[in-house]
Amino acid sequence: MKNYEIPVITIDGPGGVGKGTLSRQLATHLGWHFLDSGALYRVLALAAKNHSVSADNHSALAVLAQHLDVVFEENPSRIMLEGQNITQALRTEECGMSASIIAAIPAVREALLVRQRAFLQLPGLIADGRDMGTVIFPTAPLKIYLEATPEIRAKRRQMQLKEQGIDVSLEGLLAEINQRDIRDKSRSIAPLKPANDAIIIDTSHLPIIDVFERVLAEAEKRGLCAPVAG
Numbered sequence: 001m002k003n004y005e006i007p008v009i010t011i012d013g014p015g016g017v018g019k020g021t022l023s024r025q026l027a028t029h030l031g032w033h034f035l036d037s038g039a040l041y042r043v044l045a046l047a048a049k050n051h052s053v054s055a056d057n058h059s060a061l062a063v064l065a066q067h068l069d070v071v072f073e074e075n076p077s078r079i080m081l082e083g084q085n086i087t088q089a090l091r092t093e094e095c096g097m098s099a100s101i102i103a104a105i106p107a108v109r110e111a112l113l114v115r116q117r118a119f120l121q122l123p124g125l126i127a128d129g130r131d132m133g134t135v136i137f138p139t140a141p142l143k144i145y146l147e148a149t150p151e152i153r154a155k156r157r158q159m160q161l162k163e164q165g166i167d168v169s170l171e172g173l174l175a176e177i178n179q180r181d182i183r184d185k186s187r188s189i190a191p192l193k194p195a196n197d198a199i200i201i202d203t204s205h206l207p208i209i210d211v212f213e214r215v216l217a218e219a220e221k222r223g224l225c226a227p228v229a230g
């Protein structure tokens, strides 16, 4: 079977719009694979820190990206870098910001491209990121782009952190979100933007279950999965 026959749903958008939650729910419901492409950039940022490679050394970062010893384990879900469990370490704001900085380097994106496409396996793939529908899987039969106001995204992030026992100011989070948005949207390569054929959903005031049902209905309409009985 050729790659284009394997169904893929792309879920793009900025941080804090609910992409991760939606993507995981869809992958679990459909029994499909899941690509968290942001985690790949975060892993590379962490590997660069561990190996003392600075963000302006583009060629060394590209080599590191090509040889990244990373394993995405399922059941239980965890991410291993060079044999170390780094699942928690990846989720810090600092790691996200470093990922955003190195993600603007063309040689890094090029080096991670093949790795991301390799996730396309039967029975299907949910691909979560910034350029899934525009660059990595441009022929995907269903492309979703989520958006929400920066204020709401900052509030959601603050609540997530609070659940982990971490208190962070809303102003600080909002400033970081705005800074990351500007960098991700304005970079010259694969900027964050909806694909021309993407369905745009504003999740600011929409419960995630509603978004999930909408995307599933679109997938059924396109024959990507069987209709729900009843």
Ligand code: DC
Binding pocket: 015, 037, 038, 039, 041, 042, 096, 099, 100, 103, 104, 128, 129, 130, 131, 132, 180, 184
């Ligand atoms: O989704 P995230 O917060 O884990 O992503 C971290 C950074 O990685 C994000 O700010 C930009 C970059 N990224 C990217 O450039 N392209 C992707 N497909 C995914 C993430």
